[in-house]
Amino acid sequence: LEDNRGLVVVLFCLPASFIFDVCLRFRNWVIRYLFSAPHQHNERVRTIQAAVRKWNDLPTENRRPMCTSRPNWLSLSTTFFQKKDCHQITVSLFDILNLDEENMIVKVEPMVSVRDVTDYLITRGYALAVTLEIGDATCGGLAMAVGMTTYSHKVGLYQEAVVSYDVVTADGSLIHVERDNEHEDLFSCLPWSHGTLGFLVALELKIIKVKPYIHLQYIPVKGKKNYCDKMRLLSGALDKLATTPDYLEATVFSKDEAVIMVGNFSYADKPGEMGKVNNVARWYKPWFYKHVETFLRTGGGDEYIPLQQYLLRHNRAIFWVVEAMIPFGNHPIFRALLGWLCPPKPAFLKFTTTPGVRAMTFTRQVFQDIVLPMTVLEKSIDIAEDLFDTYPILIYPCRIYDHGVNSGQLRPPREDQMCPGANYGMFYDLGVYGVPGKVKRKERYDSVKAMRSMESFIRQHGGYSFLYADIFMTKEEFHEMFDLTLYEQCRVKYGAVGAFPHLYDKVKPEINVFEVGRTWAETN
């Protein structure tokens, strides 16, 4: 199976995933068109409150910690949190509630997907300030976890674009949480809390004005120091007054070669511009990163990409993950005939994951997004190569604000990581996805050891692991990476202790990492 994985995927997995997706879309359509009722929001929230109060009435020994009933396979997280051990509360809220164009705020229910809100906003000339590249991510999931995108060097993490959260707490009360109201502490701790402080039932998000196209320039750069320096310069990490492009990202193809992409909003309405429109997301087009790679040879170029296609540019190849599943997937004939079947849906892949497959993805693949300060960009590329040896690597910058005592689980950036004169430091997302070189070459690869070395580097430099991916830390190491002081206070103040799992227990892999590591050491 492993040797002919591509054929297996194409003959079985893609068609099945397609049917699965059609069913899922039909289900969503039914939910949306038959049950969509923004005006019933309050009523629906009252039902959730009632369910939580009912849990409170149970005898103490029967009260298992609560979580939402959204099946784990629908979540984009690579871990499989065991919901069956929890008391599940149905939070079925999927409507867009209100668009306030004057204050540039959209109010949504938590299960509205990025794709749905983007469709809704773009036709009106707006987009979320932080629009994730993955259409299936949900507005609520991103708010309770973390979101970061190629616009983040301007606005920071997804949480910076949240104006308010409506939360049902452990005792069933509904509270409105804002930065400057009496629930400021909770406002700081809800991001990165993964649903361990309360149920989110609505949120208000900042939006930005957009134009229909992105003018994207591809800049190939040779030499690690050169592309790292250029990213620091373009992101505004060195000077808070620098004019920065709207979108900024780099794809690193080897230690010495990267293509930097600089994009600005545009109308693409001038004659010369219209000829340069490229519909990169169409099914027959080359995978986006392959297209980007061609600029290493041609010396660069620029084009106009319809905004929606730009935002979902990495969707069809799930960055570059699909290549490991379908090695011939980018062949022109394959694309022309079957390209529309890609990508296999993450929900389908998760739905059909057996323990064996899970163990394999856990030990033979790497799937990590990591937040690190721009000051260690070069070092992080070296370390990623040493430990994982897989390219391409994704890089895009993001502001991390110093909110002082209200920084929540993140620590304020260190002095040398701050942008001079600003109240933020410039960090970046290091995205490492794929099959490690050692696994490809059929050499021995110790995933636990490699990941633990990576995490040690992250902690040393005040960075953070995204918690949707597998973590390999002990509880003590987790506490070192995240500042849980205010979080623990909120757990007590808002009655979450005993009512919701603890953050570490919620996000740690359901597999015993240390056991896997020990077994590996014994058998090799």
Ligand SMILES: Cc1cc2nc3c(=O)[nH]c(=O)nc-3n(C[C@H](O)[C@H](O)[C@H](O)COP(=O)(O)OP(=O)(O)OC[C@H]3O[C@@H](n4cnc5c(N)ncnc54)[C@H](O)[C@@H]3O)c2cc1C
């Ligand atoms: C290939 C790939 C690439 C990725 N790249 C990026 C990237 O570049 N940038 C980025 O920011 N992210 C990236 N991600 C991560 C992705 O954005 C996260 O998984 C994110 O959390 C959104 O997923 P979701 O909507 O499925 O949330 P979920 O996983 O469903 O939810 C996230 C957490 O919030 C909790 N939660 C959800 N809804 C509620 C609610 N109503 N009340 C209380 N708690 C709730 C859940 O229990 C969970 O712990 C990537 C993921 C993949 C698979």
Ligand SMILES: *[C@@H]1O[C@H](CO)[C@@H](O)[C@H](O)[C@H]1NC(C)=O
């Ligand atoms: C985008 O805008 C920035 C800042 O104004 C400018 O330096 C850059 O050249 C522009 N790039 C493109 C591709 O339009």
